[in-house]
Amino acid sequence: xxxxxxxxxxxxxxxxxxxxxxxxxxxxxxxxxxxxxxxxxxxxxxxxxxxxxxxxxxxxxxxxxxxxxx
Numbered sequence: 001x002x003x004x005x006x007x008x009x010x011x012x013x014x015x016x017x018x019x020x021x022x023x024x025x026x027x028x029x030x031x032x033x034x035x036x037x038x039x040x041x042x043x044x045x046x047x048x049x050x051x052x053x054x055x056x057x058x059x060x061x062x063x064x065x066x067x068x069x070x
Contacts, residue, residue, distance in 0.1 A: 007043030009068055011058055014047050024059040032061050040065040
């Protein structure tokens with residue numbers, strides 16, 4: 001299986017995520033609380049925010065990153 005770049009990982013729909021997951025405080029996949037040491041930046045993503053384009057910055061934990069990008 002080819003390596004998948006963090007910015008190319010498919011994410012859950014933003015509407016299904018908690019506010020903490022949307023803000024990058026928790027992993028977008030497993031909802032574990034992140035720290036500066038455990039957070040993996042998944043790159044800026046575009047989303048629709050009340051009819052306007054908005055950029056958000058999802059993050060995940062290192063465990064989920066390893067499991068999804070091998």
